[in-house]
Amino acid sequence: MPFTYLNPGKPTTFKDRHVTKVAETVRTYEEGLKGEVGLIGLPSSKSSISLSMAANAPITIRTALQSFSTYEASTRRDFKGMTVLDFGDTPIHPTSVEETLERLHVSVLEMLEEEACERYVLLGGDHGVSYPAIHAFQKKYGTVGVLQWDAHHDVRNLEDGGRTNGTPFRSLIDGGLLAGSHLVQIGIRDYSNAKAYDDYCQKNNIHVYTMDDVEEQGIIPLVQKEITRLAEQVDMMYLSVDMDAVDQAHAPGCPAIGPGGLTSRELLTSVRIAAKHHKVKAIDIVEVDPSKDMRDMTSRLAAHTMMRFMYR
Amino acid sequence: MPFTYLNPGKPTTFKDRHVTKVAETVRTYEEGLKGEVGLIGLPSSKSSISLSMAANAPITIRTALQSFSTYEASTRRDFKGMTVLDFGDTPIHPTSVEETLERLHVSVLEMLEEEACERYVLLGGDHGVSYPAIHAFQKKYGTVGVLQWDAHHDVRNLEDGGRTNGTPFRSLIDGGLLAGSHLVQIGIRDYSNAKAYDDYCQKNNIHVYTMDDVEEQGIIPLVQKEITRLAEQVDMMYLSVDMDAVDQAHAPGCPAIGPGGLTSRELLTSVRIAAKHHKVKAIDIVEVDPSKDMRDMTSRLAAHTMMRFMYR
Amino acid sequence: MPFTYLNPGKPTTFKDRHVTKVAETVRTYEEGLKGEVGLIGLPSSKSSISLSMAANAPITIRTALQSFSTYEASTRRDFKGMTVLDFGDTPIHPTSVEETLERLHVSVLEMLEEEACERYVLLGGDHGVSYPAIHAFQKKYGTVGVLQWDAHHDVRNLEDGGRTNGTPFRSLIDGGLLAGSHLVQIGIRDYSNAKAYDDYCQKNNIHVYTMDDVEEQGIIPLVQKEITRLAEQVDMMYLSVDMDAVDQAHAPGCPAIGPGGLTSRELLTSVRIAAKHHKVKAIDIVEVDPSKDMRDMTSRLAAHTMMRFMYR
Amino acid sequence: MPFTYLNPGKPTTFKDRHVTKVAETVRTYEEGLKGEVGLIGLPSSKSSISLSMAANAPITIRTALQSFSTYEASTRRDFKGMTVLDFGDTPIHPTSVEETLERLHVSVLEMLEEEACERYVLLGGDHGVSYPAIHAFQKKYGTVGVLQWDAHHDVRNLEDGGRTNGTPFRSLIDGGLLAGSHLVQIGIRDYSNAKAYDDYCQKNNIHVYTMDDVEEQGIIPLVQKEITRLAEQVDMMYLSVDMDAVDQAHAPGCPAIGPGGLTSRELLTSVRIAAKHHKVKAIDIVEVDPSKDMRDMTSRLAAHTMMRFMYR
Amino acid sequence: MPFTYLNPGKPTTFKDRHVTKVAETVRTYEEGLKGEVGLIGLPSSKSSISLSMAANAPITIRTALQSFSTYEASTRRDFKGMTVLDFGDTPIHPTSVEETLERLHVSVLEMLEEEACERYVLLGGDHGVSYPAIHAFQKKYGTVGVLQWDAHHDVRNLEDGGRTNGTPFRSLIDGGLLAGSHLVQIGIRDYSNAKAYDDYCQKNNIHVYTMDDVEEQGIIPLVQKEITRLAEQVDMMYLSVDMDAVDQAHAPGCPAIGPGGLTSRELLTSVRIAAKHHKVKAIDIVEVDPSKDMRDMTSRLAAHTMMRFMYR
Amino acid sequence: MPFTYLNPGKPTTFKDRHVTKVAETVRTYEEGLKGEVGLIGLPSSKSSISLSMAANAPITIRTALQSFSTYEASTRRDFKGMTVLDFGDTPIHPTSVEETLERLHVSVLEMLEEEACERYVLLGGDHGVSYPAIHAFQKKYGTVGVLQWDAHHDVRNLEDGGRTNGTPFRSLIDGGLLAGSHLVQIGIRDYSNAKAYDDYCQKNNIHVYTMDDVEEQGIIPLVQKEITRLAEQVDMMYLSVDMDAVDQAHAPGCPAIGPGGLTSRELLTSVRIAAKHHKVKAIDIVEVDPSKDMRDMTSRLAAHTMMRFMYR
Ligand SMILES: [Ca+2]
Ligand SMILES: [Ca+2]
Ligand SMILES: [Ca+2]
Ligand SMILES: [Ca+2]
Ligand SMILES: [Ca+2]
Ligand SMILES: [Ca+2]
Ligand SMILES: [Ca+2]
Ligand SMILES: [Ca+2]
Ligand SMILES: [Ca+2]
Ligand SMILES: [Ca+2]
Ligand SMILES: [Ca+2]
Ligand SMILES: [Ca+2]
Incomplete structure (x- = not known):
């Protein structure tokens, strides 16, 4: 290039020679490349019960990676x-x-078939993406255990609206792709679910922790206990983080916000604990709707969650 | 009721004895009732190409009717x-x-079959609702003529995405439900369409008026000319108002905004002229996304457009 | 009705057969009806010292009840x-x-005279509504005890501005309608009050707990202690929740926001504890100004507070 | 002062030696001072029918004077x-x-009694301030003529709500302080008034110009005609600018916004024409609610309107 | 690639086979490439007198090109x-x-030295970028004529603050790089400038058109006249569009907004007229601050302005 | 004054005779005056790496002092x-x-030379102001110790961008104005710094406390320990509060926000502890950008921080 300062096609944000942004470590996949972590966007939110623009989150979360560095x-x-x-x-x-x-299912499966990475980050989209995604991991890895951070059970019936974002775990369990006892739900909130679905969880032996449980037991011991248990029962573990498990003050950009949820610190430290186990191979981060957010706070929290998962 | 001031179930906003709000003239339909205008909401926007919350517009437009009075x-x-x-x-x-x-189709048709009203207001939703709605009018009334205020042709191919909000008039014409020459498009904008679709319009003899045509001919003469022409060729006329025909300064709440469009006054006076003809039986107002709006300006403009149609 | 899908006058939001929204349990009062909880809106905020639109909160809080379910x-x-x-x-x-x-006074009293409910939820408006409301309860029930969540004492003099939202408890005490020792104030904040009014509280034996007290003693023991004490001294207890007791991060929609306040969890758990006592008959929730809020967070918190009171 | 750069108590915004901001020509009144224009704030908006924060407009309009210069x-x-x-x-x-x-009445009158200025700018507040203000001018100057830019007649009955912002001209006319024929209303909008009040205007010979009249006759000829007429009949003329005469796209910060109103240019040029007459002694600018505005656009327009009045 | 749907590194927005977005015609420059139009970003706004984030505009304007198509x-x-x-x-x-x-100067000059394009679009940044940019064109092309759309003269003294965004044309003229008579200013606004700078313009024979001139003469005849005149006197013409020439209702995202400016249509049609002349080789678009904008309206207008220039 | 209510040049907000606002205790400095606390604004933010409007914070923080009272x-x-x-x-x-x-340096130094106050509050601006400010204190008082609340080390190299807001402590240490061991950093966040700069801190014996350290040790013991240590080594202590040490939920108005930071309570109680020591003479509060804030929350927190410092 004959240019003193210009560099067509390259970003021109300020560069400190000693700082590596997380975004700088992300490389477009090409056949044959290998990396620790694979990243995929699942920009689907038309299955949401309420109108959602969560499909835009892969853009804003990737952008947030430009604001954070690789140094812990x-x-x-x-x-x-x-x-x-x-x-x-x-x-x-x-x-x-x-x-x-x-x-979504085919794409996640084909990504896994490349066998290019050890672990995977999947960015929703609404929670509906977890069904085709976990199905793909189940095909590739065998028995899957899931830790789900969520205010909601997401085991609704399919008759009333089809495969919405309220049904992924129902679809997985009823479809025989996930055992109920291999699903752990953390952060279930009062006045946000139905008795019939709590009953479904009990009947299927899903391990449910409400916010009261989190306050009483502490989120770290609780996660450690379940990770240890699952590790003996499954081939791999998958973390599914519905950001609405977090309190509205800390994650204002979710479609279904409310008070009384997790703090950012509780989410981040619990994901860190879980991610340390070598059988934890994947995380999805869902239900971030950038159009409802403030200053992309929820996307920034999603990015931090990614780092807590990746940098174990 | 034993109450001095309370009136359970009734609104408590300030009431001036001499003022009738438009909302006060709206009555829930019951079998056997008759009225000049029928109102129906078509809260569908999942067919939009870009993510849209236009499905919420029937709520905000109805609310806007509480702010305006019946006096012209x-x-x-x-x-x-x-x-x-x-x-x-x-x-x-x-x-x-x-x-x-x-x-949507069944509901509009069943409303028409009640034969309770002379004219109809249909509130979208995205522009995808016009296909099932006009289809219903065609079944009930026979040959339909359509005046479409829009920045876009909405005659996209169906292969690339199915029946999106970019295809309603393509579906109607290709389905033989609407003759091309019975469709008039007003406010088509530069850099907002494709040559192939303009060619489709030409081939099908759709009467297209760009913003340049509007500026040169004036919107009132143009509408008068086309109304007169259509009146001789069709059994009824239907107005389809995509609010994005209006400039972004005047209708900031549309999904696809841009500069160089109609002013509010141009929209309102042209709808007034068109609505005067007795063969004009229906109007739909679409592509108002309240989540993108400012102070519900676009819903207020939609309400004014309703009144220009109703109060002829 | 001859309609397959339409249902005029009824809401058309998605319905899951197993979910009951709190809003679905709310029924318009008619003479002769009985229910556990009576709900009334007190949309008054012109008495606020600073300009306030808190009068709109009954609308937004009722709307929030559509987002939450009845299942705890x-x-x-x-x-x-x-x-x-x-x-x-x-x-x-x-x-x-x-x-x-x-x-306001007449309306609350007339509601109580109906003797249709066991307990009552009153939605402000600004804090000025507590004076006529508590006065009505005092007439109906006898000696009243009040737990007030608030950053402020609200015992200002009346000479400087009349009965503003800064005076309700002064009016009650000076008017002999409430004994100072029967008033408990929780969450009083630094730099938000005046010495003269703290002195007034001391002189009248009002039980005042600052945020430092809350941090040191814990909000639950503190509330339990005072409920137990009051239960022996009064005929009924009334909870008065000024939402500005909560930190600005958790209740951004109050007119007088600031840092260093209660978290949402602290508010919710303390209201839950208080509401368990059978002598607690009423709660008012005030100082939520929807025009200043973000995503109706403060109205959502108010709705959760309602449920913590109702579902004891 | 011993400081090289600091200048306590003085603003430190950038100063170009050749630019005089309008704000720099505003001087706090002290007894004995004389000036061309007197400025007073009337921060009252609790009389508004809908909740209004127009009382804050004197602050934001004065601030806008810091952004504009004295050069025309x-x-x-x-x-x-x-x-x-x-x-x-x-x-x-x-x-x-x-x-x-x-x-308000006493203060405006006392300002006039100082006889310190030739003309006056009064900043509302809501339109309710015009009653006590014009009353004061009538006492001081004799027969008053009023040009009112407004979407509304503001001649509501007083029984339904007392002296609200919807009644100032009714109060003036019924009180014998203003002859109906000395009141000119410009910009009256469809669907924003009631027949009974239009009838009142006709009966009292108020000269009413709707938006249709403005479009057909042009606002400048219309204003010139009325100014000439009034000049022969009254001792002084008073301009009352309710900013909601302007279209919502140009004045988004009014409590009662809607489409189909005046453009900014139409307001500014018509005020300029009116202000040229030497009998025009005062202007009030009302119904700007900064809390509803975007980037203080409506306050900026109010400031421009002030300059069009002052710099005749 | 072994993927059915995935396409790493490529955008995944909906693609209609018949639509070409303007963004799709933009190609990263590499040595040896030729194209009709060269595009460069000049993201500099720290020279602004008021705090500005106009440096972010090249991002938002480029993004806006994804929303518009190539079809006129x-x-x-x-x-x-x-x-x-x-x-x-x-x-x-x-x-x-x-x-x-x-x-900035070196980069624009080096771009021109590539001789890869016939015409150029330069995206600010604040107006300070026009000085180094026009200087580069003057070096490359010889005598330059400039049409400046602006509310302000931008010929401030340099003593009070150095080379701010208020000085570019002063620097060019005083530096002998631009003759005063070769500068045409369109849209100069009342109360937005100083007498000393108007005098400077007169003395240097700058051709100044105020908003009153635009209203009286019409912007198209005015621009045509000046283009014709300049064409005989200069080697090339440069359009400098300060977006604050446009009214605040149409360009809400400029740092210095106000009422009484150009409409979007006036800007777009006048740029179209000017761009038709073959001596017009460049346009800069400046003073768009995305952080102050609403729904990127001002960036969308900037994009339309680009197309009016490019597609002559 | 001959006025009953008017009081030109004085504020007209509601005045309760028993309440003293903090703003009422602020007096413009004049030679010879003495006071406990000196206040100075340092409205500089053009040295920020990212675009910042933190220069406006002195205005909004001073305004916040009007909302808080002097009573603790x-x-x-x-x-x-x-x-x-x-x-x-x-x-x-x-x-x-x-x-x-x-x-900035000259002004702070000249303020100190007045010897009018015992302690000082300095309002930024970005963190770049701490370099010239601390330099001034060092000249006046001798050896300085600094407690820095910050998510970032701020010891970047100067080659890549000059004296930005990322370099103040590097400049002080490399310039010999501050010993590394006299600098304590509290709240350093993961993924927000670089290894090279952490190494610099270690090498220079800066005492660094990450958020993990804060969680494990508790912020109060940590601050007490360091205050005690520094008190023996330095002549005065200076608190430098970069508001981005606080979590994005509690301080949403900082340029560089993120999750996992301090709560408001943690900031306020730790500043209170530190300020109690008599050697603590000054505090700066920086990196509050009002244009990015919500309801001036971050400015309100800054004001509370001021009071925690002043009212020891
Ligand atoms: Ca979920
Ligand atoms: Ca959920
Ligand atoms: Ca359309
Ligand atoms: Ca369209
Ligand atoms: Ca209170
Ligand atoms: Ca309070
Ligand atoms: Ca009015
Ligand atoms: Ca009005
Ligand atoms: Ca300029
Ligand atoms: Ca300019
Ligand atoms: Ca810092
Ligand atoms: Ca920092």
Whole structure:
């Protein structure tokens, strides 16, 4: 290039020679590349019961990675050498939710078949994406255990509205893809669920922790206990983080916000604990609707959650 | 009631004895009732190409009717005696756009079959609702002519995404439900369409008026000319107002905003002219997304447009 | 009705057969009806010292009840069978605060005289509504004890501005309607009050707990202690929740926000503890100004507070 | 002062030696001072029918004067030598609207009695301030003629709500302080008034111009005609600018916004024409609610309106 | 790639086979490439007198190109074949404005030296970028004529604050790089300038058109006249569009907004007229601050302005 | 004055005779005056790496002082007798950061030379102001110890961008104005710094406490320990509060927000503890950008922080 300052096609934000932004460690996937973490966007939110723009979250969360660095001050470790391979976003169908679910499933499975990465980050989208995603992991890895941070059970019936964002775990369990006892729900909130679905959870032996349980037992011991239990029963563990498990003051950008939820610190430390186990292979982060957010706070929290997962 | 001031179930906003709000003239439909205007909500926007919350517009537009009165100062006429029968909103399906389109069609048709009203106001939703709605009018009334205020042709192909909000007039014409020459498009904007679709319009003899045409000919003469022409060729006329025909400064709450569009005054006076013809039986108002609006300006403009149609 | 999908006059939001929204348990009061909880709106905020739109809160809080269900996950109890009778909103006078206060008092008293409910929820408006409301309870029930969550004492002099939202408890005590020792104030904040009014509280033996007291003693023991004490001294207890007791991060929609206040969890658990006592008959929730709020967070918190009171 | 850069008590915004901001020509009134224009704030909006924060407008409009200079490019005239004397804001009473109206009246009258200025700018507050203000001018100057820019007649009955912001001209006419024929209303909007009040205007010979009249006759000829007529009939003329005469796209910060109103240019040029007449002694600018505005656009327009009045 | 749907590194927005977005015609510059239009970002706004984030505009304007297509409906021409070469953004210095101005100048000059394009679009940044940019064109092309759309003269003295965004044309004229008579200013607003600077314009024979001139003469005849005149006197013409020439209702995202400016249509049609002349080689678009904008309206208007320039 | 209510030049907000607002205790500095606390504004933010409007914070923080009173309820102490002398804001240079830094340094030093106050509050601006400010204190008082609340080390190299807001403590240490061991950093956050700068801190013996350290040790013991240590080593202590040490939920108005930070309570109680020591003479509060804030929450927190410092 014959230019003194210009550098066409490259970003021109200020560069401090000693700082590596997380975004700088993300590389577009090409055949043959290997990396620690695979990243995929699942920009689907038309299956949401309430109108949602969560499909835009992969953009804002990736952008948030430009604001954070690879250095973990608390442990004095730098992760600038870790490669994140970005498989891009699955193109969704404008009018067919069924077609979209199929595309999500095929895309996650094909990503896994590349066997390019050790672990995976999946960015929703609404919670409906977890069904095709976990299904893909089940095909590839075998028995899956799931830790779900959520204010809601997400085991609604399918008759009233089809495969909405309120049904992914019902679909997985009823479809025999996930055992009830291999599902752990953390942060279930009062006045946000129905008795019939709590009964379903009990009947299927889903391990449910309400916010009262979290306050009484502490989120860290609780997560440690369940990780240890699951580790003996499953081939891999999958973390499914519905951001509405977090209090509205800390995650204002979720479609279904409310008071009395987790703090940011409780989410981040519990994900950190869980991610340390080597059988934890994947995390999805869902229900972030950037159009409802303030200053992208919820996307920033999602990015931090990613780092807590990746930098174990 | 034993209460001095309380009146359970009734609104308690300030009441001036001499003022009738438009909302006060709206009555819930019951079998056997008759009224000049029928009102129906078509809260469907999952067929939008871009993420849209236009499905919430029937709520905000109805609310705007609480802010306006029945008195038309310019003509010194009071319409407080006109009854608007509200048929409610069509319940949509959370995950199946096909099912939603069917419900919209059946609901509009069943409303017409009641033969309770002379004219109809249909509140979208995105522009996708015009296909099932016009189809219903065609079944009931015969040959339909359509005046479409829009920045876009909305005659996209169906292969790339199914029946989105970019396809209603393509579906009508290709389905033989509407003759191309019976469709008039007003306010088509530069850099907002594709040559292939302009060619489609030409081939089908759709009468297209760009913003340049509006500026040169004036919107009132243009509308008068087309109304007169259509009146001789069709059994009824239907006005389809995509609010994005209006400039972004005047209708900031549309999903696809841009500069260089109609002013509010141009929209309102042209709808007034068109609505005067007795063959004009219906209007739909679409593509108002309250989540993107400022102070419900676009819903207020939609309400004014309703009054220009109703109070002819 | 001859309609397949339409249902005029009924809401068309998505319905899951197993979920009961709190709003679905609210029924418009008619003579002769009985219910556990009576609900009334007191949309008065012109008495506020600073300009306030808190009068709009009964609308937004009632709307928030549409987002929450009757199922309390932490205790596995469903309250779908509890009837809430809605007495509507008291119409206020546009220009006379005195007339408005009279209407509020008469309306609350007339509601109580119906003897239709066991307990009552009163939605402000500003804190000025507590004076006419508590006065009505005092007439009906006898000696009243009050727990007030508030950053402020609200015992200002009346000479400087009349009966503003800063004076309700002064008016009650000076008027002999409430004994100072029967008033408990929780969450009084630094830099938000005056020495003269703290002195007034001391002199009248009001039990004052600052935020430092809350941090040191814990809000639950503190509330339990005072409830136990009051139970022996009064005929009924009334909870008065000024939402500005809560930190600005958790209740951003109050007119007088600031840092260093209660968390949402502290408010909710302390109201839950207090509401368990059978002598607690009423709660008012005041100082929520929806025009200043973000995503109706403060109205959502108010709704949760209602449920903590109702579902004891 | 011993400081090189600091200048305690003085603003530190950037100063270009050749630019005089309008705010720099505003001087706090002290006894004995003389100036061309007197400025007073009337921060009253508790008499508004809908909840309003228009009482804050004197602050934001004065602030807007810091953004504009004294130089009128179109006429090549500099008004940096014109002194504006600021009499401050009238303190309002928190809970008594009657007391507030009395204070406004007394304050405007006392300002006039100082005989310090030739002309006056009065900043509302809501339109209720025009009654006590015009009453004061009538006492001081004799027969008053009023040009009112407004979407509304503001001649409501007083029985339904007392002296609200919807009644000032009714109070003036019924009180014999203003002849109906000396009142000119410009910009009256459809669907924003009641037949009974239009009838009242006709009966009292108020000269009413609807938006249709403005479009057909042009606002400048219309204003010139009425100014000429009134000049022969009255001792002084008073301009009363309710900013909601302007379209919602141009004045988004009014409590009662809607489409189909005046553009900013139409307001500014018509005020300029009117202000040229030497009998025009005063202007009030009302119904700007900064809490509803965007980027203080409506306050900026109010400031421009002030300059069009002052710099004749 | 072994993927059915995924396409790493590529955007996944909905693609209609017949629509070409303007953004799709933009190609990153590489040595040897040729294209009709060169595009460069000049993200500098630290020289602004008031705090400005206009440096972010190149991002939002480029993004807006994704929302508009290459088809010009009014002339039935498709510009999908026109290549826009993107030279990227000039990296600015965080703390040295002088260094930033040098980098801007060098970068524009080096772009021109590539001789890869016929015409150029430069995206600010604040108006300070026009000085180094026009200087570069003067070096490359010889005598330059400038049409400046602006509410302000921008010929401030340099003593009071250095090379701010209020000084670019002063610097050019005093530096002998631009003759006063070769500068045309359109849209100069009342109360937005100083007499001393108007005098400077007169003395230097700058052709100044105020908003009154625009209203009286019409913007199209005015621009045509000046283009014709300049064409005989200069080697090339440069359009400098300060977006604050446009009214605050149409361009709400400028740092210095106010009423009484151009409409969007007036801006767009006048740029179209000017751009038709073959000597018009460049346009800069400045003073768009995305942080102050609403729904990126001002960036969308900037994008339309680009198309009016490019698609002549 | 001949006025009954008017009081030109004085504020007209509601006045309760028993309440003293903090703003009422602030007096413009004049030579010879003495006061407990000196207040100065340092409105500089052009040195920020990211675009910042933190220069506007002195205005919004001073305004927040109008909302808070002098009474500290928790300790039952009234500080209405404490005089705060306001030295005003340092005028900054529009285009030269070097000149601005010089002005800041001279101004702080000249304020100290007045010897009018015992302690000082400095309001930024970005963190770049701490370098010239601490330099001034070092000149006046001798050896300085600094407690820095911050998510970031702020010891970046100066080669990549000059004296930005990321460099103040590097400049102080490298310039020999501050010993590394006299600097304590509290609240350092993960993924927000670089290894090279952590290494710099270690090498220079800066005492660094990450958020993990805060959670484990508790912020109060930690601060007490360091205050005690420093008291023996330095002549004075200076508190530097970068508001981004606080979590995004509690301080949403900082340029660089993120989750996992301090709560408001943690900030306020730790500043209170530190301020009690008599060697603590000054506090700066920086990185509050009002344009990014919500309801001035962050400015309100800054004001509370001031009071915690002043009212020791
Ligand atoms: Ca979920
Ligand atoms: Ca959930
Ligand atoms: Ca359309
Ligand atoms: Ca359209
Ligand atoms: Ca209170
Ligand atoms: Ca309070
Ligand atoms: Ca009015
Ligand atoms: Ca009005
Ligand atoms: Ca300029
Ligand atoms: Ca300008
Ligand atoms: Ca810092
Ligand atoms: Ca920092």
